[in-house]
Amino acid sequence: MAKKSFYKIEMLFLKILEKEDCYGYQLTQSIQDITNGQIKIAEGTMYPILYKLQDQGYISNRQVKVGKRQTRVYYHLEPAGKEYLSQLTHDYYQMVNYPSHAVQ
Numbered sequence: 001m002a003k004k005s006f007y008k009i010e011m012l013f014l015k016i017l018e019k020e021d022c023y024g025y026q027l028t029q030s031i032q033d034i035t036n037g038q039i040k041i042a043e044g045t046m047y048p049i050l051y052k053l054q055d056q057g058y059i060s061n062r063q064v065k066v067g068k069r070q071t072r073v074y075y076h077l078e079p080a081g082k083e084y085l086s087q088l089t090h091d092y093y094q095m096v097n098y099p100s101h102a103v104q
Contacts, residue, residue, distance in 0.1 A: 009049055011039060011092060013084040017059060017077040024050065024073065050075060058084050 009031075016022060016030045027050075028041045053059045058081030063071045077085070 008068060008092075009039075009045070010053065010083065011037075011088045013049065013053065013075075014058065014077060014081055016087070017075055018082065021062075021074045021076045023075070027075070053081065056084075057081075 012031050012034075013027055016027055022030065024043070024046055028043075028046055031039050031041055050059065054061060058078060059075050060078055061073050061075050063073055065076075066072050
């Protein structure tokens with residue numbers, strides 16, 4: 001997957017986490033729902049992005065026991081992640097609103 005695609009997925013993950021803490025499967029399902037099935041994210045793509053965001057201090061996680069043996073990891077948007085999301089969103093809109101005549 002191209003670096004630009006990771007950039008967009010990062011932004012989507014952070015935007016979802018801005019609303020509520022989620023576990024991995026919830027994140028992928030939310031993205032699939034909001035994109036009407038156009039974007040489907042595999043675990044092999046999702047977890048490296050989440051780990052990177054966590055290593056950078058943009059998100060944190062907490063483990064919640066569900067059932068007798070299963071543990072679910074919920075991800076939470078940190079203040080640094082809110083700032084990063086704001087920058088990503090600004091950059092995205094700058095790119096999207098770039099004058100079309102400039103690229104013709």
